[in-house]
Amino acid sequence: MPTPILHKESLIPGKTSKLVLHAPHIAQKAHPGHFVMLRMSPTGERIPLTIADTDAANGTITIVYLVLGKSTALLETLKEGDAIPDVCGPLGHPTHIEKRGTVICVGGGTGIAAMHHIAKGHSRAGNRVVGIIGARGKDLLLFEKELSSFADELLISTDDGSYGHKGLVTDLLRDRLEKDKTVFEVVAVGPVPMMAAVADTTRPFGVKTTVSLNPIMVDGIGMCGACRVSVGGKTKFACVDGPEFDGHEVDFPELRRRLSAYRDQERISFDSYNGCAHGN
Ligand SMILES: Cc1cc2nc3c(=O)[nH]c(=O)nc-3n(C[C@H](O)[C@H](O)[C@H](O)COP(=O)(O)OP(=O)(O)OC[C@H]3O[C@@H](n4cnc5c(N)ncnc54)[C@H](O)[C@@H]3O)c2cc1C
Ligand code: FES
DSSP: OOEEEEEEEEEETTTEEEEEEEOHHHHHHOOTTOEEEEESSTTSOEEEEEEEEEETTTTEEEEEEEOOSHHHHHHHTOOTTOEESEEEEEESOOOOOOOOSEEEEEEETTHHHHHHHHHHHHHHTTOEEEEEEEESSGGGOOSHHHHHTTOSEEEEEETTSSSSEESOHHHHHHHHHHHOTTEEEEEEESOHHHHHHHHHHHGGGTOEEEEEOOOOOSSSSSSSOTTEEEETTEEEEHHHHOSEEETTTBOHHHHHHHHTTTHHHHHHHHHHHHHHHTTO
16 A cells, blocks of 8 residues: 655665554554555565564554665655555564563664664663664764664664774674673674674573564565574574564574675666666
């Protein structure tokens, strides 16, 4: 169903944008951890994007995307007042949230936006939220203001040291776990290498670690098998069994291999789109 864009904001010019969509049916049912599948044309591919926020009273959902290839480049061409032709959701299982104490929520890159929704859910449930966010540099950090408005603490790292701790989110995480024995769970959303590194960091501490996986999805409703991941030696489908799983059980090398399986085709598709878009 065509879904109007009420508000568009460029978070990192040309790279990352935030859209507020009028989607009352989705907004009413969506919880942290859910995602939507959207399609830019009747013959185009469907792509999954996490719901980064909801406002049930105003009937809106927020999505944040990184422009990577053809579908996200097409999405980036839309403006306020335009409509996305096809948005389906909420999909997947919502995050399991209960009041238990201190939770550390780690976000990297565009994953910070998705992590923000999960962290907000934990805060609303009465948990003490420690946010840890990281990016290559200060200008690539997202959602700092939004997270600061409810997180009990927000720790920041940048690879180049332009803001906060110079280094990785896992440095801050390890340091916090060494000092704080009350943490009941660590949640991580971001690039696959970051989520794998978070799971490696928490393993010796024995702290439950939840990661939100982003395999290639085609239908998003459990029919095609594209989103197959291995968790604890068992096959799972991220769209219907996840997208959140126990980070200590995920086969991350397999996920990385499967994510890059169509890289040549994706490049050809993007090059051809760019050629047409620029009249070549
Ligand atoms: C549950 C879930 C939630 C996600 N949430 C977000 C989000 O909130 N913001 C965001 O920027 N990205 C998110 N992603 C990733 C996003 O779906 C891909 O970046 C997008 O599909 C890329 O499409 P493209 O045509 O622009 O790029 P392409 O050139 O087609 O692909 C670029 C890379 O994106 C991945 N990818 C490609 N097609 C898909 C697909 N159909 N499904 C999943 N990954 C794909 C592959 O690793 C590929 O190499 C999420 C993925 C999943 C599975
Ligand atoms: S995307 Fe098709 S089974 Fe999950």
